[in-house]
Amino acid sequence: MNELTETKNWYLANFEAFENSLNGQKGEPFHQLRKAAIESFAAQNFPTTKDEEWRNTNIAPILKHNFVLPTSSPELKKEDLNSFLIEGFEADQLVFVNGRFSKELSSEYAVPKGAVIGSLAEELKTNPALLEKYFSKLAKPESGIFTALSAAFTEDGIFIYIPDGKVIEKPLYILNITSAGKEKVIVNPRNIIIAGQNSQVKIIERYVSLDEAVYFTNPVTEIVCGKDSIVEHIKLQDESLNAFHISTTEAELGAGSNFSSYNISTGSALCRNTIKVKFIAEGAECTLNGLYLADGLQLLDNHTTIDHAVPNCESRELYKGALNGKSRAVFNGKVIVRKGAQKTNAFQQNKTILLSDEALIDTKPQLEIFADDVKCSHGATIGQLDEDSLFYLRSRGIGAKEARTILIYAFANDVVKTIKIDSIKKYLEKLLAARLMK
Amino acid sequence: MIEIKNLCVKIEGKEILKGINLTVNKGEVHAIMGPNGSGKSTLAQVLAGRSEYEITKGEVIYEGINLLELSPEDRARAGIFLAFQYPIEIPGVSNVNLLKTAVNEIRKYRGEEEYDAIEFLTMIKKKMGVVEMNDSLLNRSVNEGFSGGEKKRNEIFQMAALDPKLAILDETDSGLDIDALRVVAGGVNKLKTPDNAVILVTHYQRLLDYIVPDFVHVLYKGRIVKSGTKELALELEERGYDWVKDECPVGA
Ligand SMILES: Nc1ncnc2c1ncn2[C@@H]1O[C@H](COP(=O)(O)OP(=O)(O)OP(=O)(O)O)[C@@H](O)[C@H]1O
Ligand SMILES: [Mg+2]
Numbered sequence: 001m002n003e004l005t006e007t008k009n010w011y012l013a014n015f016e017a018f019e020n021s022l023n024g025q026k027g028e029p030f031h032q033l034r035k036a037a038i039e040s041f042a043a044q045n046f047p048t049t050k051d052e053e054w055r056n057t058n059i060a061p062i063l064k065h066n067f068v069l070p071t072s073s074p075e076l077k078k079e080d081l082n083s084f085l086i087e088g089f090e091a092d093q094l095v096f097v098n099g100r101f102s103k104e105l106s107s108e109y110a111v112p113k114g115a116v117i118g119s120l121a122e123e124l125k126t127n128p129a130l131l132e133k134y135f136s137k138l139a140k141p142e143s144g145i146f147t148a149l150s151a152a153f154t155e156d157g158i159f160i161y162i163p164d165g166k167v168i169e170k171p172l173y174i175l176n177i178t179s180a181g182k183e184k185v186i187v188n189p190r191n192i193i194i195a196g197q198n199s200q201v202k203i204i205e206r207y208v209s210l211d212e213a214v215y216f217t218n219p220v221t222e223i224v225c226g227k228d229s230i231v232e233h234i235k236l237q238d239e240s241l242n243a244f245h246i247s248t249t250e251a252e253l254g255a256g257s258n259f260s261s262y263n264i265s266t267g268s269a270l271c272r273n274t275i276k277v278k279f280i281a282e283g284a285e286c287t288l289n290g291l292y293l294a295d296g297l298q299l300l301d302n303h304t305t306i307d308h309a310v311p312n313c314e315s316r317e318l319y320k321g322a323l324n325g326k327s328r329a330v331f332n333g334k335v336i337v338r339k340g341a342q343k344t345n346a347f348q349q350n351k352t353i354l355l356s357d358e359a360l361i362d363t364k365p366q367l368e369i370f371a372d373d374v375k376c377s378h379g380a381t382i383g384q385l386d387e388d389s390l391f392y393l394r395s396r397g398i399g400a401k402e403a404r405t406i407l408i409y410a411f412a413n414d415v416v417k418t419i420k421i422d423s424i425k426k427y428l429e430k431l432l433a434a435r436l437m438k
Numbered sequence: 439m440i441e442i443k444n445l446c447v448k449i450e451g452k453e454i455l456k457g458i459n460l461t462v463n464k465g466e467v468h469a470i471m472g473p474n475g476s477g478k479s480t481l482a483q484v485l486a487g488r489s490e491y492e493i494t495k496g497e498v499i500y501e502g503i504n505l506l507e508l509s510p511e512d513r514a515r516a517g518i519f520l521a522f523q524y525p526i527e528i529p530g531v532s533n534v535n536l537l538k539t540a541v542n543e544i545r546k547y548r549g550e551e552e553y554d555a556i557e558f559l560t561m562i563k564k565k566m567g568v569v570e571m572n573d574s575l576l577n578r579s580v581n582e583g584f585s586g587g588e589k590k591r592n593e594i595f596q597m598a599a600l601d602p603k604l605a606i607l608d609e610t611d612s613g614l615d616i617d618a619l620r621v622v623a624g625g626v627n628k629l630k631t632p633d634n635a636v637i638l639v640t641h642y643q644r645l646l647d648y649i650v651p652d653f654v655h656v657l658y659k660g661r662i663v664k665s666g667t668k669e670l671a672l673e674l675e676e677r678g679y680d681w682v683k684d685e686c687p688v689g690a
Contacts, residue, residue: 387490388526391487391488391489391510391526392522392528392580393528393531393540394487394509394514395487395513395519395520396514396536396537396596396600397514397515397540397543397544397547399511400509402539402543403511406536406539407531409530410528410529410530413530414530
């Protein structure tokens with residue numbers, strides 16, 4: 001038996017114990033969704049580099065470990081979170097520790113009438129019908145083994161439901177903390193965001209570590225953008241260099257809606273983000289921007305798909321990265337313009353700078369266009385820091401190291417500065433500067 | 439202040455400077471003129487520490503130290519400033535941030551305390567006055583989208599802020615309109631003290647009406663083929679370079 005099947009069997013064997021830990025829930029309709037997911041999981045195999053979608057990303061380092069569901073959550077105090085809090089930050093803070101919502105650590109926030117903002121586990125107890133309506137509808141278990149794994153072991157996550165016409169002014173800061181200690185844990189945060197017609201919501205989904213433990217984060221986020229809604233989604237992954245992170249984000253864009261995704265990865269040993277956006281009605285717009293900063297032996301992989309299934313939509317995508325040491329990155333950006341999706345505008349850019357001779361990027365823009373009246377462009381550049389700029393800065397008395405940092409910051413900040421929420425943009429700029437100063 | 443002795447420089451196997459000798463003392467202004475491609479910018483860049491150039495022979499002593507051993511940043515910290523012939527555009531780095539970092543690095547090197555935000559801004563405002571710099575250029579990315587003249591003015595503004603001992607101005611006058619030339623030259627004069635020195639690279643006598651040089655040198659094919667006083671510049675203006683070329687030593 002090879003490692004792939006061994007690891008698979010490990011999770012299958014763990015499912016029964018998980019089911020039993022759910023007490024009364026076993027008989028509930030929602031649990032049938034988990035059971036369907038574990039079947040789907042059983043029917044799939046962990047990918048190898050022979051699979052086209054995983055050609056450049058070998059997940060063997062993840063499969064080597066037998067990860068377990070967290071048996072306990074560490075007792076954290078608010079002070080423990082200080083380094084992750086945003087000073088003077090006008091946001092409602094929802095904290096998850098080892099995948100479970102912590103009311104104590106979260107801020108008190110007001111939920112407008114008709115809206116739901118809170119723990120998925122809580123929602124499961126109080127109003128499972130609403131959850132069942134949306135769970136696994138976009139990110140289907142059969143679309144990938146990690147999505148199936150997530151659905152089968154779903155316990156908690158963020159559930160956001162914004163009714164028609166409601167505007168949530170304050171950004172929602174979803175802080176996912178893992179502090180595994182000696183246990184090698186897997187956490188499967190399951191996030192669902194439903195934005196009704198004409199509604200607006202801004203979400204920051206962040207993943208961090210409290211220690212240097214080896215663990216595996218496998219989040220899945222499903223986002224429904226109703227007609228004319230405006231949704232901003234920032235995903236920030238700055239976990240420890242021993243963590244593994246495989247995420248899936250799927251969004252569906254209704255007529256006239258506007259979805260922006262900012263996907264920033266600086267942490268973890270191996271990170272794969274899959275983002276899929278589908279236009280299902282005309283007049284919608286989406287922005288997919290991303291930043292990856294890697295060093296040492298890190299591998300950061302971003303796979304994005306934008307599906308122009310209907311006419312008259314616009315997508316803009318900018319992914320930038322800077323790679324140092326022996327790090328590697330993968331960018332695979334697929335844009336599909338389906339037959340009949342006329343008047344589509346789709347622009348995609350990927351820019352990477354290699355800061356060392358041993359860093360490597362595999363970049364692959366894929367445009368699949370089946371309509372004729374469209375405006376599409378894509379481009380990928382790979383380069384080094386500009387020597388003339390470096391010399392110019394140094395000739396002003398700025399040290400070589402600092403000059404490099406300034407230039408990398410300027411390059412990377414191109415992505416961060418597109419974030420529209422000012423307070424968050426400033427916070428991320430600070431984080432970015434701090435990360436580059438290291 | 440600086441003594442350049444028999445400096446020979448190659449780039450990509452091609453010899454560009456073929457034995458430059460030049461001494462500049464405190465309080466002096468030296469003008470370097472010469473036809474296109476003769477090596478003026480090469481000399482300027484080598485003095486600022488550009489590493490692409492290979493120094494095959496000679497030495498440069500600056501304030502008693504071997505300049506060629508210093509990194510570009512240490513040269514700047516020790517008081518050398520180069521105003522680039524073609525200032526570099528750096529998108530995403532604001533002019534004011536560059537200056538703030540630079541000024542403080544230089545102060546640190548000199549054992550002075552770093553400026554806080556207010557002290558820095560006060561100093562900057564004053565220096566902006568010296569070259570009549572437009573406020574709006576301060577927060578823009580370094581030279582990005584600046585007009586030719588704005589770039590040159592920005593170089594002199596940076597010079598004013600960094601307060602160098604030896605300023606090397608590489609064709610700072612090119613691209614400036616007549617009024618700007620007067621302002622920028624006036625700025626250079628205001629910054630001039632008996633303790634610092636200026637090397638001006640220029641093609642035009644016009645600049646030398648404003649910044650009067652103590653010496654004028656003609657650089658031709660990698661050598662200084664003639665030196666004189668400011669009258670030499672006038673003569674060059676009238677007669678061109680041909681007659682100096684003719685005086686040039688055999689083999690050049
Ligand atoms: N990186 C390089 N590679 C090859 N040749 C170079 C390089 N840099 C300079 N040169 C050559 O060296 C010579 C001197 O150039 P330099 O820029 O110093 O001339 P200059 O006197 O400043 O001219 P100008 O008056 O036009 O500014 C030129 O022939 C130029 O082409
Ligand atoms: Mg020149």
